[in-house]
Amino acid sequence: MKHYSDLNESEKEQLLKLPAYMSLLTSTAEKGIDKEEKNTAVKITHVKAYSSDPILINFFKEAESIFEKTITDLDTALPHNREDRKLAVQKELNKLERLLSKLDPEFVSALRRSIRSYDYYISKAHQNVMEYFIFPMP
Numbered sequence: 705m706k707h708y709s710d711l712n713e714s715e716k717e718q719l720l721k722l723p724a725y726m727s728l729l730t731s732t733a734e735k736g737i738d739k740e741e742k743n744t745a746v747k748i749t750h751v752k753a754y755s756s757d758p759i760l761i762n763f764f765k766e767a768e769s770i771f772e773k774t775i776t777d778l779d780t781a782l783p784h785n786r787e788d789r790k791l792a793v794q795k796e797l798n799k800l801e802r803l804l805s806k807l808d809p810e811f812v813s814a815l816r817r818s819i820r821s822y823d824y825y826i827s828k829a830h831q832n833v834m835e836y837f838i839f840p841m842p
Contacts, residue, residue, distance in 0.1 A: 707807065707808050707811060708762065708763050708807065708811055709762065711803075711806075711807075715803055715806075716766075718799070718800060718803060719763075719800065719803055719804075720763075720766055720767045720770060720774070721774055721778065721796070721800075722767070722797075722800055722815075722819060723745070723748075723749050723752075723764075723767050723771060723819065723822065724745075724771060724774040724775040724778050725778065725793050725796055725797055725800070726797075726819050726822040726823065727741070727742075727745035727748075727775055727822055727826055728775065728778055728779060728782065728789070728793055729790065729793045729794070729797070729823075730822055730823040730826045730827055731826060735784045735785075735786070736779045736782070736784055736789070737775065737779050741826050742775060742779075744825055744826050744828075745771070745775060745822065745825075745826055746771060746772060746775075748821065748822060748825050748826075749764065749767055749768045749771045750768055752764040752767075752768075752818060753765045753767070753768040756814075756818050757814040757817075757818065759810060759811050759814050760811070760814050760815060760818055763815070764818075
């Protein structure tokens, strides 16, 4: 099985868009990703470049180096209607799924676990710690 570093340039370029696609998919903004969600996504990608599973470090370092441009370009290029955007991103993720099937299962498993955190953190981008003092959890 191929490792990430064994992919050709075109395949690498596509795979490096995965964090941006996940960020855009989980965005709660009505017409694209908003500033807070984008900033959260940038921070998550930066942290993952240094603290993810060792098999993913090089992937996230490369993804981080192009992340801001990638997410901005994709956000501009994708439809701005929420449902159309979701369908377009899911279509791209399906293409990436075929690419992932060529890779080492250990790498793919670690990547899937890591990518799931984008959903969690971006959905919380608009929350403030003060909310928990004003509206305490039961």
